[in-house]
Amino acid sequence: MRSLDVNCKVSAFCTINASEDMEKVRTAVSNILTDMDEKITGDSLVVNSSNYESLTKIYETMRSRRTKSAYRRHLMRNMAKDSTWFYLNKQAAFANVIALCDEADESP
Numbered sequence: 001m002r003s004l005d006v007n008c009k010v011s012a013f014c015t016i017n018a019s020e021d022m023e024k025v026r027t028a029v030s031n032i033l034t035d036m037d038e039k040i041t042g043d044s045l046v047v048n049s050s051n052y053e054s055l056t057k058i059y060e061t062m063r064s065r066r067t068k069s070a071y072r073r074h075l076m077r078n079m080a081k082d083s084t085w086f087y088l089n090k091q092a093a094f095a096n097v098i099a100l101c102d103e104a105d106e107s108p
Helices: 022-032 052-064 068-077 090-094
Strands: 010-015 037-041 044-049
Touching: 010 022, 010 052, 022 037, 022 044, 022 052, 022 090, 052 068
Parallel strands: none
Antiparallel strands: 010 044, 037 044
16 A cells, blocks of 8 residues: 555444344454454444554555455445445454445445
């Protein structure tokens, strides 16, 4: 990933279902996002970073699979002012695979 001089905030929110193991959810998130500060709040795992390089694994996957247009479509559709978001599949993330989802319930 090319080095940029940008000010950004990367946040991820992941609901931990009653049937899920907290450590496996943490592993799933850390497989995808690097260099993140994590916090558990109730039934959710919240991770934050001020370093855009936390998204390196997503960027590399997007380039290697040639899925830039799908990511771009998701990011543009969910744009609000200077912020955007997308869903990733939690089970795929645990297996170290990055898979976009259209809806939150696609990621059990």
